[in-house]
Amino acid sequence: MDHFEEDSGLLQLTEEQEAEEQHQSDQSVLPTGSQDETQDHESPTQGQEQNSTEEWDTDLETGDAPKKRQNLPHSELYLQACQRTGTVPVSSFFHLVDEPNVNLNHYGVGPMGAKALSIALQFNTDITNLELEDNALQAQGTRYLMEMLQTNISIQSLNLSNNQLHLEGADIISKMLLDNYYIKSIKLSGNEFDDSAAKYFADTLKGDYVVKELDLSHNKFCEAGGEHLGHMLATNVGIEVLNLSWNHIRMRGAVALSAGLKVNSTLKQLQLSWNGFGLIEAEPLGQALKQNSTLEFLDLSNNRIDDQAVTLLCQGLATNDTLRVLKLSCNPMTNVGALTLLKTITNNTKSGLEEIDISTVFVCEAFVELLEEAHQRRPAMDVQYSVMSSVTRNLSALHIFQKFLDNRNESVMDFFKALDKEGTMMVSTSAFRNAIKAADIPLDQRQLDWLVRKFDKNCTATIIYSQFAES
Template sequence: MGELGEQLETLSLEASKVSPVQLESEDYDTDLEFEDIAKASTKKDLSEMYIKACQQEGIVPVSYFIRHINDTHIELSHHGLGPKSTSAIAISLKSNTSITHLSLEDNWIMEEGLVHLMDMMRVNCYIQDLNLSHNHLGVQGSQIIADMLLENVSLQRINLAQNEFKDESAKHFAEAFSANFRVSELNLSHNEFCEEGGANLGQMLAANEGLQVLDLSWNHIRMKGAIALSAGLQVNDTLKVLNLSYNGFGNEGALALGEALKVNTSIQHLDISCNRINNEGVRLLCKGLDTNETLRVLKLSRNPLSVEAALFLLTSITKNPENKVEELDISNVLVNAQFLSRLETACRSRPELHIIYAGKQGFTARKLAARPDPMKVIQNYLDERKLRLIDFFKKMDKDGSMRIPISDFCRHISLAGLPLDGAQMEALLQTLDKEQTGSVDYRDLVDSRKKMVKEHREKLRRKERRERQERQRSQRALRSFHNAVRALTPPPAPKVAAGGSASSAHLSVTSLSSWYQEGEAKTNSSILYNQSGIFEGARSTESPENDRYYSSQGSMGSPCISGPPSSHSVTRDASHQDL
């Protein structure tokens, strides 16, 4: 038995000395045995490298990672790795050629571990899908990731949700994605992007030519950030899915999105749920839906909408035969019979149309006709008959005392045919006989008419002021949108001489201050209206480029003046000259 054991050991040693070339030269029916040997050897080497790195860091190796180190998908979410364990994993992944999908969600990687991980991503050209969500990376982490994106050539999908990124982080990503066109899916949801961040992300959309899916839900993008992001969407021609839910776009953002949808020809899925968009905002959004021919899914749930908005949307979708909307989500809206009837008619010609609504108990809001001021009714009666108030009163005052009993006053009002009901008469008598003397004095009647005229004029002034503010708000939003589009649109390609060549030039993302500035406008900031109420924005007389951008103060902000574009800033394309 001892001799047999020595012979087997000798044979095994000789077999181990045989090279792969010698194995291939043998007449084998399959090479699976050799591949298994090679994989086992690679796994052993990578595992030993990982274990050695863990020993140097003084941490316990993750057994799951060792067992699956040769798999294509590695799921290490919620493992509590921390910076040191992440660094050890990154060392072993530098030479790994198997893993294509790596998930490290919720591991408190932080900046320290991210540095080593991004160093690995610079040299690893096999990982295509990376999940780093919920890892407390912060602003410094966004800078590290942005630097990596400028060098990595394999990454196609990256999830960076819930990482405490702020507006400055958006600037880092804008710079990175102005050069990286390989990433097609980007998730930046549940972060802390505000108005400035939205503006930077708008620049990112305008410059990038690779993103197809972008998730910006659960941020704080509103006002000028929403407008600039919409401007970037108008310039972009590759994005297909955009999630903007839970931000706060409001009606101004809806207006800007509507303008973008008029031009954009790539977006197919738009989610603007829970964005404080009301019926008026939907009406503005529908101006873009009227002409859009690519959008297929529109989500508007959890917005303060009524059946009137549902009717706006259905009409906008169905009146354009080229409209492609297949799914409309208004799941919190109660509809009525009128809407259902129109939907049934629409589905006959478009059976693919699917609208999600809450139920069938909705109603169209109808304001009850307010009872007119009784003094206004009396004044109208006098105007129609060209009578004076004193003449009207003298017909009731038989003794000329300029005071008559309430019963006689009511009887004459009824005989004159004035359309006053019981409630109006009671209100009129309470005004005319405040001291409850049982009679109506002519002077009280005159004072009551003066008060009515004054209140009516004040009501008209308030109404005009509200309408003027609404027009002003819309015009400011629209002007800001067009300014942003002009700033984000790449210049027209230069003409090439015969025999020459022109290199494709991409938009260079500049700092946010290159296209708007904060500050109160002292001059050239008034808003003028002509007699018909048409907006005539006062413009600078120096240069047409001195258009205004509006900050977020007030309803749409106070007017701010942006300086003329510098020599290196971006000018708009000739196709946008009429905007």
Template sequence: MDNDDDEPLDSETKDETESTLAPQNSDDTLYCEAEAPSSVEKKKSTQEDSETDLEIEDTEKFLTIGQKELYLEACKLVGVVPSSYFIRNIEEATMNLNHHGLGPMGTKAIAITLVSNTTILKLELEDNCIMEVGILSLMEMLQENYYLQELNLSNNDLGLEGAKIISDFLQENNSALWKLKLSGNNFSEESAALLCQALSSNYRIRMLNLSHNQFSDVGGEYLGQMLALNVGLQSLDLSWNNFHILGATALCNGLQTNVTLKKLDISMNGFGNEGALALGEVLRVNSCLAYLDVSDNSITNEGVSRIGKGLEYNESLQVLKLSLNPISMEGAVFLILSIKRNPKSRMEELDISNVMVTEQFVKVLDGVCAVHPQLDVLYKGLQGLSTNKTLIPWPNPMKLIQNYTEEQKISIVKFFKSLNPAESMTMTIGDFRKQNKVPINRYQVRELVKKLEDKEGMVSFSSLTLGPWPAELQSS
């Protein structure tokens, strides 16, 4: 699963049109802006904006000239210096303009151009001080553009006015947009009310990042009400906010009836043991959530025991992150025994990576993994083990697999395909851990997963079909 998890950006491509740009622009820092005086900007009604803001006077020209020429026209119209980075990459699927200092009018020029763009699917505009003019232009553009799917507006300090403009768009969202990042925009309780009202009836947004904002307990109530009604969201990041007992409880009340959310990050909040009690109840009844991050939420062994009670019944959760909470080995034991008691548990990863455990814990874990071979538990280390003392140097797992394939006289690809009933080149990490053809322990499996995991969180064997094994797979 992911973390919210950005894909690698497309590489830059050179373009002959660079020579047409203002001489002060360099290849990579192309975002200077000669902005018109702010006093010239007047607040317009939404109707006026939609009719005039994103139009060039010559409509026929707007529809027929190329994207690069249209952008240069738009820059002239709003009075900014063009970005050669934008021009060079205008035909790529990903446009990364993070930290380019566009400002509101530079953003408006981009929006004017994207009204008719059909190639850019992902637009990154983090940290550009886009302000009200910029966000309004972007939302108007999205009403006309049916190709843009992912938009990052993080760290633009949009505040309440920005939240209102985005909420108005979300209430009538007919675009292709499904992934929206709004981290670090100084959204507080009033912003939460507006956004949640819009999201309650919006089913198009599937991935939403609202981390690093100012939501607290009242915001938690709004978000809980939204989650009870929303049937679109699959991934929600609420990390680094200010939820405490009341907000945590309200949020969890909404999660109990939610039927679509698969990934939730609520790390770096203040759920505490009372919030953990509410989370335990969510896990007991929710049948959709697969990934839950509650790292650093002041949860002690008492709270962990309540989460564990939910794990005894849960049949959907695969990843649970509890690192940076004040949990001892006793709490860790309670968690793994809760998983063991649930024959239908799908848990694949339990992260308690700040907890020191004993050899007795490892023995108990071995028993749990015998029942649930798909499970991996990340802990800090063994108590009493010197930092200079290394663990047993396990044999290179790929070498063991190579020996097995030579004995069986089969190719390495055929071996990996045989682990998957569908005989495809990818499989889930949990299913991969269940393989029993070659005797390797969970530490060796973890080493293999690190080397074979793809960006979708699956184990992929594709690299093994390209000739000799990659060097990193041959080394221990």
């Protein structure tokens, strides 16, 4: 709390408000006749009568006054605070004030509304999750909330995203986090934080073990910001979920983050979408995946990762055994990169990947076939990809051919033996084509071409059918 000594009394009443309090107090002790005269002029409401007996010298001061207000119902305390700050109460708060989750996102609370909420929440022991996204709180409103958190020890999750906090707000929040023992999750997305703000958070969270989830997405971090946060990762022992999506962390920033990831022992989820990562950034990240043993979720979607960059990532995926989810959609990788990725994962018998998102990549027949083989060993693995109708049609050719053989109680080996009159264990591709057409198997020309390539993988115009011999 030492960091807030300079801010103590932020929520004190103004001189005008104090004068009004004194006026109300004087009215309560006027002679009976005087009271009658003033009552005809203006009758105080029930709330005003109660307020005249309360001590409101300051809003978040320590001493007897706040102790007395602890006995007030939370809704009544909030209403009084709104009256004194001149703000309109958020009606939803009255329904949620005794609930653990309070969602006041998008209500236009503003700085003074935050002051009223801070007064009401100072001694609230019910609320554990407070959502205040998109409320134009600015640095001033955030300062009131941070002062409130010096007393409130129940709130563990706080969402202050999209509140125009800028560098001053980052400074205020980072000071609060220095003495934090209760906030485990804090969302600060979309607050115009720059590299200097990143340094505030990085310096504060070095060695921190309390904060578990940190969302700094949709800000303005660049290389320097990435370096600060990378250095923080190297020493932080608490953060499990870190969201840095929608920034501009590239090159040196990516290298520093990767270096931090190598030695970090707690991070489980890392989101880096929309950061412009490409070949330069993929290499250190691939090396980090070789050494990291805790990361389970990695989001690299909407970057610049092409086939070559995927190959560099695969250097780490070839040995990594902890990653469970990998998101790579909306990158310029092609079927070549997708096939490289799938081969790497299937060859790594210790790989823990359960979900792979390459949903914007159009894969070829070889990918789908390899995936079918992989599913035989790992049926739970979910791979999201795109496929053209021509690929699906080609893949169906083998099933059509097999169904034809099943109806005749034949095997593939039997079919080729019937064509091999000399018993050479080889059949020309032209003979195979003619036999397919003669049997009237319902395959179009493209399906037939693909089936030939399937059996003659080396394009020698000869099918060595001994590979289909039953063991």
